[in-house]
Amino acid sequence: MTQDSVSRRATEDREAPGSPAGPLPRRSTEDPRRRIPRTDSLLAHPEIVRASATMSARVVRDLVRAAQDRARGGQIAPEQVLDEVLAALGDGAASSLRPVLNATGVIVHTNLGRAPLSGTAREAVQDAAGYTDVEFDLATGARSRRGAGARAALRAACPEAEDALVVTNGAAALLLATTALAGAGEVVLSRGEMIEIGAGFRLPDLITSTGARLHEVGTTNRTHLADYENALGPDTGCVLRIHTSNYRVIGFTSEVPLAELAGPCRGAGVPLVADVGSGLLAPEPLLPSEPDAATALRDGADVVLASGDKLLGGPQAGILLGRAEVIARLARHPLARAVRADKLTLAALEATLTGPTPPVLAALRTDAGRLRERTAALAERTGGRLIAHDGRVGGGGGAEVPLPGWAIALDPELAGPLRIGSPAVVATVREDACLLDLRCVPEDQDDVLIAAVEGARAQGATAEPPR
Numbered sequence: 001m002t003q004d005s006v007s008r009r010a011t012e013d014r015e016a017p018g019s020p021a022g023p024l025p026r027r028s029t030e031d032p033r034r035r036i037p038r039t040d041s042l043l044a045h046p047e048i049v050r051a052s053a054t055m056s057a058r059v060v061r062d063l064v065r066a067a068q069d070r071a072r073g074g075q076i077a078p079e080q081v082l083d084e085v086l087a088a089l090g091d092g093a094a095s096s097l098r099p100v101l102n103a104t105g106v107i108v109h110t111n112l113g114r115a116p117l118s119g120t121a122r123e124a125v126q127d128a129a130g131y132t133d134v135e136f137d138l139a140t141g142a143r144s145r146r147g148a149g150a151r152a153a154l155r156a157a158c159p160e161a162e163d164a165l166v167v168t169n170g171a172a173a174l175l176l177a178t179t180a181l182a183g184a185g186e187v188v189l190s191r192g193e194m195i196e197i198g199a200g201f202r203l204p205d206l207i208t209s210t211g212a213r214l215h216e217v218g219t220t221n222r223t224h225l226a227d228y229e230n231a232l233g234p235d236t237g238c239v240l241r242i243h244t245s246n247y248r249v250i251g252f253t254s255e256v257p258l259a260e261l262a263g264p265c266r267g268a269g270v271p272l273v274a275d276v277g278s279g280l281l282a283p284e285p286l287l288p289s290e291p292d293a294a295t296a297l298r299d300g301a302d303v304v305l306a307s308g309d310k311l312l313g314g315p316q317a318g319i320l321l322g323r324a325e326v327i328a329r330l331a332r333h334p335l336a337r338a339v340r341a342d343k344l345t346l347a348a349l350e351a352t353l354t355g356p357t358p359p360v361l362a363a364l365r366t367d368a369g370r371l372r373e374r375t376a377a378l379a380e381r382t383g384g385r386l387i388a389h390d391g392r393v394g395g396g397g398g399a400e401v402p403l404p405g406w407a408i409a410l411d412p413e414l415a416g417p418l419r420i421g422s423p424a425v426v427a428t429v430r431e432d433a434c435l436l437d438l439r440c441v442p443e444d445q446d447d448v449l450i451a452a453v454e455g456a457r458a459q460g461a462t463a464e465p466p467r
């Protein structure tokens, strides 16, 4: 059916605009509003049916009504209603989240969804999306412990941990650990580790939000073992160490190594909690000052907390690793139920841990020679310049550590059109250039990136010149 036939049918149907069930208003037959296609005809139109395959009937109906309203209000002609609806349906994307090529060189980019999942993890999510045996033993038909696979994968990847628990994110892991271990008692924390993690969220506020009290020790730049020892008492629920993942204090500083803190904590019967942030399970030679779970547990932490979607390279999750008895205590707390991980997270996390090197670690370990070769080739194909450009770990840890690399420098005017292209390309914008860093762009997307630059140039050429 063509647009014409929709308009024709609408006219034949003689639907009164705005009052489908009421009597026909006395209007001249010339009233253009009579030519507005009726809802039923639009909803049955093959092009609309095709373009709306991934959308709910309610969403499509709302878009149809909105286009009809615009025609009734005279903003568009009745003949434009069909096209208006089709344009609003777009490419039928089921979510407003658009895929992005991250050409910033920032590996764990908070605004771009942090860690991209590996191909294996994406497949696991797909498999788990339907009914799945997340809490069911298929062999016996009995109920089983939720997320046993992810738990086993965590223990295998970090043998220093007797047990593991997965929750919704790192902040939830911190909330659960401090709430369950301290209750209304005290959480001992150094003043050098009072962190704001972003968007105004402060970890000390999170800890005290459930009734635990903070017992601050030391100063911003220096905290000593005696400060912790003096704080330990009958009210102490736990001692907390938080990795300062997004800033560094330099100069006249001192902090207590975890291994030194473990003895006094054990002596006082107080659990030692280490929030390592990044999710490194083992030391990473490229980030020597980034703490990891295995080392923290060997140093005597009773429980280690981390995010799943920073340097671990998996889905958003909070990971708790540690002594079986402490993990069991956390798992029993009512809050554990409120922050438990969903089946998609558990599937993606297990696949990340058992699968090939995830994209985040691949980007971190990118071979500089190969990156230069690839960047030079793309610079030539896009008419850009090859320049040295440091990548960054980003929000995941290793704050400030430069990752030497390369970028393609293009006209700064291209940044805007690149962002609104499909796929969207997010570059680093400098006053004099738009920089494309390929570190976090999958190699098989190089042709897509070139097409995006060409598309952005074409759009720039038709756009108004900048003022």
Ligand SMILES: *Cc1c(COP(=O)(O)O)cnc(C)c1O
Residues within 6 Å of the ligand: 169, 170, 171, 172, 174, 197, 242, 243, 244, 245, 246, 275, 276, 277, 278, 306, 307, 308, 317, 318, 396
């Ligand atoms: C990122 C971070 C958190 C918060 O983790 P989310 O997964 O973002 O909730 C907590 N502590 C530290 C040290 C972090 O780096």
